[in-house]
Ligand SMILES: Nc1nc2c(c(=O)[nH]1)N[C@H]1C(S)=C(S)[C@@H](COP(=O)(O)O)O[C@H]1N2
């Protein structure tokens with residue numbers, strides 16, 4: 713094979729589907745190279761498929777009697793109390809950043825979208841778990857409505873609470889953002905979210921540990937990098953507590 717073509721192929725390998733690699737492998741003396749490429753693709757496909765797999769779901773009988781509030785459990789600001797007093801009728805969730813169509817959604821908007829209900833297990837790194845039913849629109853629907861730009865690599869969640877003098881926030885990559893079980897929950901066990909669990913909106917990211925599930929959601933932001941956000945590690949506990957940014961389970 714001419715050197716220039718070999719180099720072009722090598723450069724393009726990352727973009728080639730596994731089937732194309734198999735085809736090429738059969739056409740030349742570079743069989744080993746393409747076998748290696750095929751293995752690489754198979755591994756990459758498997759890793760992605762694994763990340764896209766669903767978290768276990770449970771039956772209503774398996775639900776825990778209660779899901780305790782952890783971290784912030786109450787927001788003692790006049791703004792939050794006023795919002796709560798009007799049933800969060802004027803709460804807004806914005807979807808902004810690297811999007812072509814920024815959104816500002818009300819609770820009525822959130823309820824009008826197609827809903828997903830799932831009974832899942834919450835796992836907190838502090839060593840407790842609880843099974844509960846969560847309902848709300850899929851984050852993927854919101855992101856599709858907002859038309860996320862190609863340059864976006866992460867989704868950042870902004871919250872209304874302050875913990876240890878810092879704004880709580882979190883972020884995930886696009887695999888978790890578009891995962892079918894990633895929802896913006898407004899109901900817990902069939903009732904509006906209690907204050908301790910993040911009223912009126914919190915994210916459920918079922919393939920991630922508890923601290924990623926941001927409560928009291930006010931904004932969703934598509935970003936290319938989280939380097940310039942707070943301490944730059946992509947989340948509250950990542951910044952202050954040295955927790956891993958990737959908390960996949
Ligand atoms: N805004 C906000 N989100 C948060 C937290 C918090 O303190 N503030 N705590 C996190 C942690 S560590 C866990 S385990 C879960 C707890 O959710 P729960 O209070 O509904 O049990 O929320 C996560 N999301």
Ligand SMILES: [Mo]
Pocket residue numbers: 782835836837838922923
């Ligand atoms: Mo947690």
